[in-house]
Amino acid sequence: MATIPAVKQFSDRMGRIEVSATMAVVAEAAKLKAAGADMVEVGAGEPHFPTPQHIKDAAIDAIQKNFTKYTPVPGILELRAAIAKRHGADFGSDYKPEETVVSTGGKLSLFNAIQVLVDHGDEVILPVPYWVSFKDIIEYAGGKCVYVRTSEADGFRLTSDMIERQITSRTRAIVINSPNNPSGAVISPEDHTAILKLAHKRGIYVIADECYVYLNFSGHDFSAGSVTEAREHIVVVGSLSKTYSMTGWRLGYTLAPLPVSNAIAKLQSQNTSSTAHMIQKAAVAAVTGPQECVAQMKAEYIQLRDQILGELAKIPDITCVRPEGAFYVYPNVSAYIGRAGIKSAADIAHRLLHEAHVVTVPGEAFGTMEHIRLSYATSPGEIKRGLERMREWFAKLG
Ligand SMILES: Cc1ncc(COP(=O)(O)O)c(C=O)c1O
Numbered sequence: 001m002a003t004i005p006a007v008k009q010f011s012d013r014m015g016r017i018e019v020s021a022t023m024a025v026v027a028e029a030a031k032l033k034a035a036g037a038d039m040v041e042v043g044a045g046e047p048h049f050p051t052p053q054h055i056k057d058a059a060i061d062a063i064q065k066n067f068t069k070y071t072p073v074p075g076i077l078e079l080r081a082a083i084a085k086r087h088g089a090d091f092g093s094d095y096k097p098e099e100t101v102v103s104t105g106g107k108l109s110l111f112n113a114i115q116v117l118v119d120h121g122d123e124v125i126l127p128v129p130y131w132v133s134f135k136d137i138i139e140y141a142g143g144k145c146v147y148v149r150t151s152e153a154d155g156f157r158l159t160s161d162m163i164e165r166q167i168t169s170r171t172r173a174i175v176i177n178s179p180n181n182p183s184g185a186v187i188s189p190e191d192h193t194a195i196l197k198l199a200h201k202r203g204i205y206v207i208a209d210e211c212y213v214y215l216n217f218s219g220h221d222f223s224a225g226s227v228t229e230a231r232e233h234i235v236v237v238g239s240l241s242k243t244y245s246m247t248g249w250r251l252g253y254t255l256a257p258l259p260v261s262n263a264i265a266k267l268q269s270q271n272t273s274s275t276a277h278m279i280q281k282a283a284v285a286a287v288t289g290p291q292e293c294v295a296q297m298k299a300e301y302i303q304l305r306d307q308i309l310g311e312l313a314k315i316p317d318i319t320c321v322r323p324e325g326a327f328y329v330y331p332n333v334s335a336y337i338g339r340a341g342i343k344s345a346a347d348i349a350h351r352l353l354h355e356a357h358v359v360t361v362p363g364e365a366f367g368t369m370e371h372i373r374l375s376y377a378t379s380p381g382e383i384k385r386g387l388e389r390m391r392e393w394f395a396k397l398g
Contacts, residue, residue: 017136021365025349029359040386042374043359045181045328047245049300052293055244058285062278071274074265075102075253079280079287083238083253086287091213093225093236095255101264102283104275106211106239106252109264111137112271113235113254114173116263117205118143122172127158129330129366131181131209143172147367152332155321156185160194173205176224179212182366182373183330184305184323186218193227200230205260211239211252212326214294217302225255232257242327243294244286251275251283301327304376304383311387315394327377330363334370340397345372356393358386 025043033039062068074080081097088094103109110133118124120142126134127148138145146166150156163174176195178187187195199206208224216222225236236255241247254264268274305322308329312320317335333348342348349362349372363371376383 013140013142016139020136021132022361025353025359025361028353032353032357037357040358040382040389042376042378042383042386043361045242045375045377046247047242047297047327047377048379049245049297051245051249052286052289054289055246055282055286058289059249059278059282062281067277067281069277071277071280073269073274074098074261075100075274076277076280076284079284082284082287084255087223087225087236087238087255091221091223091226092228093223093255094228094231095225095236096258099255099258099261101254101256101261101268102275102280103252103254103264103268104272105250106209106237106241107133108250108268108272109237109239109252109254110134110207110209111140112264112267113207113237113256113260114138114141114143116260116267117173117207117235119172121170123168123170124172125163125166125174127162127176127180129156129180129183129363129368129371130175131177132361132365134175134177134209135367138175144170146171150183150185152321155324156180156183156330157191158185158187158195159191160198163195164198167202167204171202171204173207174199175207175209177209177211178222179216179323179325181212181326182328182361182363182371183321184326184328185321186216186220186324187222188218189220189222192222192224196224196227196230196234200233203233205233205235206230207235207237209237211237211242213238214243215298215301215327216325217298217305218324235260240283240286245297246282246286249279249282251279301377304378304380305329307380308374308376308383308387311383311391314387315391318394327375329374329376330366330371331374332370333372336394336397337370342397345370348372352390352393356389358389358393 080100118141239252320331346362361373
């Protein structure tokens with residue numbers, strides 16, 4: 001009998017990526033919950049607020065009016081123009097509607113941008129800690145991540161000197177993320193501008209993930225898009241997910257020079273075609289409608305941040321940088337590694353999940369070995385409950 005030759009099942013590129021660690025934690029927590037466990041969810045990066053009513057109404061209205069068909073690949077012009085205008089008004093950028101491409105979530109916008117710009121063997125500078133998906137998306141494209149370690153003692157601050165030291169002839173892009181997931185660090189306007197100008201001078205693209213740009217508590221609102229003299233090498237990735245509490249709607253966008261935007265649209269014409277029509281209509285309502293909801297949510301996040309920092313301070317031997325944006329804290333739990341058989345931050349997150357039923361994400365997913373990430377996008381009651389459980393659990397480790 002002829003033997004069937006062994007064939008590999010999956011493409012090489014699939015071997016370069018892992019399931020998103022945050023998605024994996026959410027799935028594991030869901031299993032425990034389904035089995036009856038009373039979980040405290042401080043793991044997932046998801047606003048706890050409902051989507052504002054006027055946005056929901058706009059989507060319902062759009063369905064009733066039959067906005068249910070294919071749209072142009074980069075999005076309906078009304079939305080592209082509205083996003084460009086909102087960004088210009090809020091950050092002083094000068095993007096045109098044609099330089100705005102709407103995608104099915106900021107993650108796809110980022111994925112498209114990296115696929116379009118990064119080739120096999122290209123180096124992409126990635127500051128650490130990084131959002132879990134950056135690494136895998138870069139590697140999926142065949143790029144090589146070149147890490148820039150920020151210092152916890154310096155509040156995870158990123159400077160242009162740190163970036164400059166890592167630039168080589170193969171550097172194709174720099175990925176920055178301010179406010180940062182997981183650390184909450186915000187790049188100062190001065191450092192930000194210096195990084196953008198440096199990259200522009202060297203012909204290197206900066207992919208600026210600004211999904212949390214409206215959750216900047218530093219008092220210095222800033223978008224890379226405002227540095228118009230470097231615009232030729234800037235791709236701003238934006239999202240409605242966190243700004244308007246619309247994670248499940250899946251609406252993100254890129255703002256980029258026309259050739260890059262056209263390339264992103266070309267790629268998108270071969271993957272999703274476009275975001276759903278009614279979602280785009282709802283997005284128009286979000287970005288052109290009243291913005292008080294954004295300010296209200298931000299004010300609440302600041303209170304929640306202060307609360308969670310207060311609760312963390314009650315746990316002996318845990319230190320935490322005060323985040324200046326987003327909705328995460330990134331406490332250093334290294335003092336507990338080596339106690340009670342604990343070998344890593346991953347062990348801590350795993351045991352917190354299974355023994356205390358508190359959902360956190362281990363720092364290994366973000367490129368550091370001594371931290372866990374907690375999200376404070378939840379109610380004050382949940383924060384209290386979760387952090388009390390954590391305090392009791394850590395106390396047992398001695
Ligand atoms: C830094 C960062 N970028 C992008 C995203 C993707 O957001 P979305 O795809 O929901 O727009 C997230 C979501 O958690 C994020 O934290």
